[in-house]
Amino acid sequence: MATDNREFIDEFLVESTENLDQLDRDLLALEAEPGDPQRLASIFRTVHTIKGNSGFFGFSKLGALAHSGEHLLGRLRDGKLRLDDRVTGTLYSMVDAVRSILQAIEATGTEGEQDYRDLARQLAAAAAEEAAQVEVRSSEPEPMDEPGESSANPTAELASPVPTLSASPAAVPTAAEPDAPVASVPAAGGPAAVIPAAVVPVTPVPSAGGTSSGSTVADSTVRVDVDLLASILDLVGELVLARNQLRSIDTEDPAVLAVSQRINAVTSALQETAVKTRMQPVEHVFSRFPRTVRDLAVSCGKEVQFTVDGADTELDRTLIESIRDPLTHLIRNAVDHGIEPPEARVAAGKPRAGRLALRAFNESGRVTIEVSDDGGGINVERVREKAVARGLVTAADAGSLPDERVLQFIFEPGFSTAQAVTSVSGRGVGMDVVRTNIEAIGGTVDIHSRPGVGTTVRVHVPLTLAIMPALIVHCAGERFAIPQAAVSELLPVRRAAGGSRIEGLADAPVMRVRGRLVPLVFLDTFLGLRAATACREEGTVVLVRVDDCEFGIVVDGTRSATGARGCRDLLEAATLSTIVVKPIGSLLAGMGLYSGATVLGDGGVVLIVDLRGLSRHANLPPIEQEDSAAAPDGREPSERYLVCRTRAGRRIAVPLGSVTRLEQYRTAEVQTAGHRRLVRRGDGFTPVHDADLLLGEPVPSHPVDGTISVVVLGEKLGGCGIAVEAILDVLPADAAARPTHPTAGVAGTLSLAGLATDVLDLTGLIGVAPPA
Amino acid sequence: MPFEPVRRWCTFLVGDACFAVDSAAVIEVLRDRGLTRVPLAASGVLGLAHLRGRIVPVVDPAERLGVHPTGRNTRTHLVVALGDDWYGLLVDEMLDVIEIPPARIERPTAPGAAGDVVTGTYAAEHQLVHLLDPERMIQALVRQGAHHAARPGGTHGGLD
Structure with missing residues (x-):
């Protein structure tokens, strides 16, 4: 039976998991605004759906749990009891229990061994107990609201009734203060009778868990298997290659040219559309975080005001999964170590609740995700000491390093696990893992921190890994692709003075680019394609920048011996094209020199240079900080x-x-x-x-x-x-x-x-x- | 006695020794494809080919198998799947696809260095067929490499 139903169960699991995420969001929203009837109704529906489905598939534990939850929610929805920390806590436990049962079902096909009867009893008890309390109070004779007023302005009422209800008898007068926004509520207890009446017209709550509100969205979207999307994208990739081949055919035939042009346009549009199917809003990752932050804040005894911005920013879905862990880590760090306890914050003249902001936005063809807090910041001096103690830098050098550079040490493996840093300055448990994960998807991480003001970590990731613009360069008879995102400029190599010139420090070729000395890598000798040439007289330097490393890659230039070499020649040496990134197999990727390969229009396979790996293998020094090279007061570098x-x-x-x-x-x-x-x-x-x-x-x-x-x-x-x-x-x-x-x-x-x-x-x- | 299906094996020659891989892992036989060199890769890696939208690293198993073919001019690649990746093996000649009853597979005997990549031996009519574990062999061939990439040679190696 299990196998017959597998397909349906899978669908049920996917749907339920999404529902649970929604449930988390709703519960959080409800905590902020208790009594919001729409939220309550939505939560009720979700739990009801889970209950119904679990009954259908015969998952009895899940069904029983959802039933108890539904009962409690039903009473909340009907205004028969109020939402307080304990009830919320119980509901969260229920969500967690449902989630772990679903995980067990996904992994083993059964509901697992865990016993949730206690939790079900807790839910039932919460429902019963509160109900009794409310009954006592609503039996107090209280004047009713005027019906006309309550229907004319139902939301004003709805925003307030639950706090009013929840108030203990002693607090009742406060809640009914005449200048409070809830002025229309004359006294506690009264609303208990009013709300149910008010709720119904605002949100017609379907009694049988209908999904009417979601139906319009559901009708315009279709679930598609990810593998199917991936294969569509692969095929589009093939089409792009074929298109490129078509374009490279030399023909004068106007009919062929017209068709070729048409195919060209359609293929480009198709490619764009296909890439879009891989895009998902970062919401998918972000939606979990409010809950994470809440739980962490509670367990650390912190108060955190968490804001999310730009959750609709889109990213390739494979990347979305890859940023989940690093971001979780950053957020945990921010709450755990960044934001100070409320007392300390008050003492420092800050608001009790720390601010934690998660922001995503598009920036120069990449997506930037920013995690910033207004906590204690990182004690740079401690990091400096630690870096010296760990032998990452000499004491003398450490002293002269700018703070920004010192902070980068946090990303060194094992650096931050040291207790001293975490307890004093706060940040950086496992930051090396964060960087490794982000770099693995071609992204970068940077960190800014000011003591006492806060810390901001920015993660920059590419929109997609599948298709990207790249520079195709020639070198020793081979071709290589260099990701264009990292390329800042192309320079011709000139022997004569006045131009960009390779300077002859034997083991360390450098080039002067506008006052900076940029280390060079001769691609041919580096890759062992040609014997070392001390100083080549022709060629093209591709200036690239990865992380905090800027360097030039020397590739072959055109063979023309003429002195004046313009733009055209440079382009001949290196052409720009949109390439479809293909994996080269995990074994070759393990070399760390190539991030993949692509097939060009002529059918030839070309390796994509992993610039980060290249700079690592070539042992290039990190770039000189611009602010130390060019003094701020305008002096010469x-x-x-x-x-x-x-x-x-x-x-x-x-x-x-x-x-x-x-x-x-x-x-x-x-x-x-x-x-x-x-x-x-x-x-x-x-x-x-x-x-x-x-x-x-x-x-x-x-x-x-x-x-x-x-x-x-x-x-x-x-x-x-x-x-x-x-x-x-x-x-x-x-x-x-x-x-x-x-x-x-x-x-x-x-x-x-x-x-x-x-x-x-x-x-x-x-x-x-x-x-x- | 549990039923074990008769597996089909693709047999081929490397030098004059006969090897076989499980036909279920075989994708295709490529002939005369140009390869793109992979600089600094292990010496067993011949280059990259392109097959049905995928990049296929091609390796030369001869050395790993302990056979030293003379005067090879083969350009035949047997493409096998390893998980999600495809790899090509340079072979001298493709032979038949044969069925080998599991009971007839004997303990591995293999020429030279091939010991750990040969999982069994089957005595066919005219010659011994060595059954290969392509995964182990390809891993052994591809894994080295890149660690010697830090060799200076016109690169920036620091000044001291």
Whole structure:
């Protein structure tokens, strides 16, 4: 029998689950506005429907439970008892019990072992007890409302009767204060007789659980299996490919062109429509949250005013499921750790109830979901300390990191489970999981917090994963797709000065883009398609930005040797097209380099580069904060320095602008000519000065079989090299630092990443060693 | 004795050894499809093909099966389903689909390294047929890779 009915049972389960969500919403609304007859009627109907269906399928426990609930609700609806915390609590327990029975049915086909008779008794008791109370009171002789008044303005009445009813005898006079909005209610007790009469005309409550109010919606919607939708979308994807193929056929035949154009238009429209079928309002996820917040607030002893905005924002349904857990987590965090207990809030001069806002909106082709609270905020200093303690950053660097960056540490795995952070600052239990989940669907998370003011977490997710615009680039004879959402611009590589130029720091190619230094990844060598090329003279740089990382991907340019290369050439190297994202199988996706593949119009398969994975694999440094690079008062962006360690152990810096190359030589390659030391480079020699010697330090002797690192300076500085022990980093000068105390060989001392660093006096250096 | 249905197996040659996969898992045999390289993937991954709207990674099972075919010029791919994903196996020659009574399947004996991906052996008239577990084999072939991707090579590897 179970198998015969399976299809119907499935339908029943789907419907009931939706109904339960509605029930949660209704109960919450009812708590806010007790006695709202429409809500009561809706709740009653829902429970009644569940009862009826469970009887039909022979689920006796469910039926009994729903019956008790219905009885209680019936009395509430008829105004025979009032809604208080206890009744609401009992109703919530009933919803939970119904939900768990439904889950058991879904999983096992039976109602499960749990015994709900206690709960049923509780429901019955609540109904009976309250009824007795009401009866006592309604037996008090009270004057009735004037019928005319009550029917003329039924809502004014309805908004108030339940509080009036619920008032204990002592409180009755308050409820009937003449200036209260319920002025038309003369005294407590009276309404008990009035309301039932008033309710009926406002909402004709169907006694047999009719669904009249929902029928118009039901008629215009159809339940469709998700797999069916998915296969429709797949087919549309195929059609798009075929369309692309059609378009790439070279023909002059006007008839063919006309048909081709028509197919083109229809396919585009069809594609758009098909994508829409996958879209669902985020409501589906949001609807649970008011209940979550309520329960959490109760259990944490907090008062929370929860608002939801933009629940009709649409998102691909597969994504909707993926944001459920991360959002639940963020909301839990906000209530549990973000919002302070009422007393603390009052002490801090805030309203007792904390505000928690959930907001969804469309923003530049993505959906942004924002969870913000007006709680205590995150103690950035604690996070900073914790990050240092965990070795995520050195103490010196931590000091100079802007707060925004420090907050990002919260997303580090395992970072926030530390008790110290959660108890003091509040946020971040399992934030790494939140980030991982969001990133898995191509989204990003950022966090802003101000101590005492609150915390806002923004989750940005793509609208859909199925179809997206992408840049198709050529590289070493292969083609790759780069998601266009991440691409900010395309730049031609120019060897000549004046254009965008790849600068030759051997292991770390960078490019200057409007004052910023952007690290580059040569796609061909990175993917092992071609042997390393130190500095390519042609190609196109695709500038991308993911998370807090900006980098350029160098792909092949056109082969044209002409100097002037315009837009057209760039487009030839990289074409934009709308691609259908196809999975490449979980095993290859596990590589973390490709997020999928697509089939182009010519039938060729093209891999989609996973930019996040690429930046991770390429070990790119996070982007410099713009606010530290470009000072707010309009000063020039602070200069960047190459930081090195000399063999004597001194930390020195060379302005990056004066460096042309970094090279390594074996010590055996260093030749001595008179008092000068030289290394061969090409067909000439480069004089090399030991940094320690320039600084007047004793020079340790070179190990015979070691290597030395040489910083080669530009021609203006004689093109000479400076030998150092190791090259450490490229850093901007800390905003506040100024060169100070020039001494021999030192132009000044700067604070770089919080450490005092001597800047070499390069112009003085030329005097010391005239060009070879 | 419980009834066990006779399963049908697709047999094929890799080198001169005969292997078989359960025909229920077989989707199609592709011939002469161009493949798209997957840079930095494990060496057993030959590339990606396109079949009925899906992307099909194609792997070369020879090494994993311990056979070393000489002078191959085959472009035949046997596409099998692994859960929701499809994978292609490069084979030298497709043979028949045969029925093998479960009782006739013997303990696996397999050439070379194939031990853990062969689930049983069937002695056909002329040769031994090694029954493959395509899932295990493909996982073993595809799983490596990408971890060597962090190798510097024109990439930004930090300055020190």
